[in-house]
Amino acid sequence: MTAAPSIAVGYASESGNAETLARHLTQLLHDQFQQQLPSQTLSITCLSLDDLAAQVAHADILLLISSTYGAGDIPSNGGHFLSELKAKRLQVQEKQMAVLALGDRAYDSFCQAGRDLYRLLAEQGAHVLVPLFEADTSFQPTYNQWLSRLLPRLGLAVPEKLLAFSKTYSAREPFLATLTHQHRLTSATADKDVRHYVLNISGAGIHYQAGDSIGVMPVNSRQRVEEVLAAAGLQGNEYCRRADGHDGPIAELLSRYIELTTPGQTMLQWLAEVTGAEWLQALLHPSQVQALCQFQFTADLAEVLRRVSGQVDPLQLLARQSGLLPRYYSLSASPLSHPDELHLTVATLSYSKQGATVQGTASGWLASLPLGSKVPVFLQPSPLFRLPEDPERDVIMIGPGTGIAPFRAFLHEREQLQAGGRNWLFFGERHRASHYLYQADLLRWQLRKELTRLDLAFSRDQAESVYVQHLLLQHAAEVFAWLENGACLYVCGDKTRMAADVDRALRQVLVEGGMSVADAGRYLLRLRMEKRYLRDVY
Structure with missing residues (x-):
């Protein structure tokens, strides 16, 4: 037997699609080499890109198959590989490569991670087997x-049947679910409507x-649509064809397919080019990133249209x-307890913009719907946020605010x-009397001994604010003991502050348990590698 080239299949996957395709590709290559080239001994591995980084030299x-996040x-399971590639620490010169990029054309950064991988590999001397392929949310045909194109370059004939996919839903082709129930979790007097x-x-x-x-595909409010039409000087029945493939009367596009609150950077760049507006050119200068972000946060599409009225075709x-992008919500019930149902925990956003109070596009729309309404949805799997396979393993869950949602599902x-x-849950909110989400469920689980421990942080019920990270430190010895006993640790909620504060508190817990600061960092890294420190943060 002769040796076939050593093949490494790598994936960077957030929702599981890239990993699913990578594993299918690996099995397909294994089967086709056996059938078509039985005299060759195939060496093939399938790993996340981060795990692949240490083995690149042997392939x-x-x-490579990568989504963009x-x-x-x-x-996250491709960040180390990409960093090493950018630093030119991977031996890729003279290797052969092909990249499939997965993305969503609704985003300006469509397939950017895959594009970066392809470009860097080519720049560093890897030989291209086939050009970069870019797949939208309905990725099956592109795959x-x-x-x-790829199989013939590997000396294999293309099988008559490739991968047959069952029906999948996406942002472009969602399933119309039926709203059967909604109720307010916070009290009528609370300053948050959850x-x-x-x-x-x-x-x-x-x-x-x-x-x-x-994923929920929302509908823009009629008031916002009318504001944009008025600012554009349009009646609503004018025909428009968009670059993303949607076309029809502009009023319908504004209602379902166009973002109305945040001016898009691609549109602003085009506008600066065709109008020559100095204020726009200054705003888009690379040194003005913060100013651009502030403008996008405070301005809306109607204001932009008013400022360039008469200068461009609206x-x-x-x-x-x-x-208009989907909004993602962690599911707050298990299919084992609620088959054929999706449970969502949603805070109705309300904020000031242009001197007016504005509700969140999706959360405000959901809150306005009567029962029986259709809600366009599609599944966003989270394979990196799963309960342990061993049901005997302990779990620690940290989820303030709506971050409690997946932990209700876990319980x-x-x-x-x-x-x-x-099961140990850390939950936090503002006031016990008005913001205690799912209080009846949690008390029931406590009484049934399903919830072993429940620690609560109501930040504004005392003079000094108390948050979930403070509770971790108060119970440092017990948290450390649970971790040492093999517990899995989960964090869900705000990425900007809470998740970082909790991470710092965990490091302090480990230091109080006898570790050095460096050892505490390595310990948390090991937990991540063992899938015992998992986060769903946004």
Whole structure:
């Protein structure tokens, strides 16, 4: 037997799509080499990009599949690989490579992570097997096209049947769920309006797990649509074709497909070019990133239209404005306890813009819906935020505010599985009397011994604010003991402040347990690698 080239299949995946395709590709190559080239001994591995970084030198062919997360970022299990590649510390010269990029055309940073990988590999001397392929949310046809180009370059004939996909829903093709229940979780006098929603998905074939999220495609309010039409001097029946493929009467596009609150950077750049407006050119200068962000936060699409009235065709401007993006919510019930239902925990946003009080696009729309309304949804799996496979393992959950949502699902799941592991929840909000989310559920779980420990931080019920990170430090010895006993640790909620504060508190917990600061950092890193420190932050 002769040795075939060593192939490394790598993935960077946030929702699981890239990993699913990478594992399918690995199995396909294994099967096709056995059938078509039985005299060759195939060496093939399938790893996350971060795990692959240490093994790049041993591979002859790199086949990479990456999604894009956030503002053009690579998912967390590919960040180390990309950093090493940028620093030119990976031996990729003379290797053969192909990259499939997954993304969402509604975002300005469409497929940016995959583009970065492809560009850096090519710049550093890797040989291109096939050009970069870029797939939108309905990625299946593009994946099959990529395979049809890739397999012949590996000396393999293309099978008659490639990957047959079952029906999947996406932002472009959502399932219309039915709103069957909603109620307010905070009191009528509370300064926050947090609500519980139940959506019926019977017949959808949507199979979710505790820890997953759901994408909701909202509808812009009629008032906002009319404000934009007035600012643009349009009646609403004018035809418009957008770059994202949507076309039709502009009023319909404004209602369902165009972002009305935040002026998009791509549109602003086009506007600066065609108008030559100095204020725009200054705002878009690389040194004015903070000023641009502030403008996008405080201005809206109607204001931009008013400022350039008479200088451009408003339909051309609207054709280039960012698309209306889905909003993602952690599911707050397990399919084991509530089959054919999606439970959402949503804070109705309210803020001041242009001197007026504005509600969040999606949260305000949801709050306005009568029962029986249709809500366009699609599943956003979270394979990196799962309960431990061993039901006997303890779990520590830290979820202030609406961050409690996935932990309600976890507790439902553990209850249904009769899991033997202990459950400890840290929850925080402003006031016990008015902001205690899911109080009845938590008390029931306590009485049934499903919730072993419940520690509460109501920040404004005393002179000095108390948050969940303070509770971690108050119970440092016990938290440390649970971790040393193998507990899994979960954090959900605000990324900007809470998650960072909790991380610092955990490091202090470990230091108080006898570790040095450096050892505490390494300990948390090991927990991450073992999938025992998982975060769903936003």
